[in-house]
Amino acid sequence: MTANLLYAQSGGMTSVINASACGVIEAARARPEHIGKVFAARDGIVGALTEQLYDLDAESDAAIAGLRHLPGGVFGSCRYDLQDIATHRHQYERLIEVFAAHDIGYFLYNGGGGSMLTAERLLQVSAELGYPLKVVGVPKTIDNDLADTDTSPGFGSAAKYVAVSAREAACDVASMAGTSTKVFILEVMGRHAGWLAAAGGLAERTPGELPLVLLLAERAFDEGTFLEAVRTRVNAQGYCVIVASEGLKDSAGRFLSINTDNKVYDWIQLGGVAAGLAARIKQHLGYRTHWAVADYLQRSARHLASRTDLEQAYACGVEAVRLLAEGGHGTMVTLRRLADEPYRWEMASVPLAAVADLEYLVPDDFITPDGFGITDAARRYLRPLIEGEDHPPFRDGIPHYEPLRLTLAATRLPAFELD
Known part of the structure; x- marks a missing residue:
């Protein structure tokens, strides 16, 4: 039995968030036994609430592969956080209505700590309502402040x-x-x-x-x-x-x-x-x-992206789909460092509740005593993350990005007014 998948991007953008989207879509297409259609929400959770969903069936494999090179958020993002369940339960119930209308059983939210809080709350409400929804968080932030991951893609x-x-x-x-x-x-x-x-x-x-x-x-x-x-x-x-x-x-x-x-x-x-x-x-x-x-x-x-970062962003998208399909939902994908030199890492995951709305700050031992520099420990941590280059294709002297059709699926529900 299959269900459809909804992917959404949230918060500020990165130069590699679309690489995560690429990983999600390609991995989902490779699992037809689990996943039917793949949708993307227009402008993050706002598009999910307002039933503005891109139907990605219209996108070619070549166009999806081209997302690895595209900065920004191809499907649009937002800084709109769902409010507390007790006071704004209608928001969550609306999302479940949208998911049910489009047979969406899988939800991937690509964002930071605030986005993981939204994902965790949505998972809670779906369970209370008896709706079969699997949720996985895909990490993203240039601030590197997500907890329980070696680094944040971007x-x-x-x-x-x-x-x-x-x-x-x-x-x-x-x-x-x-x-x-x-x-x-x-x-x-x-x-x-x-x-x-x-x-x-x-x-x-x-x-x-x-x-x-x-x-x-x-x-x-x-x-x-x-x-x-x-x-x-x-x-x-x-x-x-x-x-x-x-x-x-x-x-x-x-x-x-x-x-x-x-x-x-x-x-x-x-x-x-x-x-x-x-x-x-x-x-x-x-x-x-x-x-x-x-x-x-x-x-x-x-044009100056880290190859390490790009590879990790893509891998996080692929791993998120694997977790959905193989019973690892209710988690956020993480990266675990195995060694500094040479840099080695592997995929892991943690419960959404363990990272929701938390911030990871620069440790004291990474900052020099005078407060104006970084220590050798910080250099060992940081250097591998910026290594390597993976330039986008250039045409006429500037990067060339393959356009997507971005076709919206037909709406099936009454309009919804945002708070």
């Missing part, structure tokens, strides 16, 4: 982008420091976890090679010690490169900078740390400073 490529950008910027600033700019600041994502800022430390092959200052979200910002760190590096090497988490906080736990103009369901968008740091340096040290915000570039740079 992080390795974003980390590679940050490390390469910091190294190349260092070459540029070094050439101008004698007559112009002495400090460059790169602001990277990381609300509570400083993994991407830590990845900036890979810009140098050996500790101390470059005059770097890393500002991780795990460490409270102190203006005096920060300015002294910058001054010391400029005095010693003529310039300084700073990689800063957007989620820097002061000693009272307050974000240094918030973009209050962008709120989505109580989700506050951060931004402005780099500009603020530049102003402090100019005021107190007088150095000419330039800054940049990596923003979407760090998570969409498929």
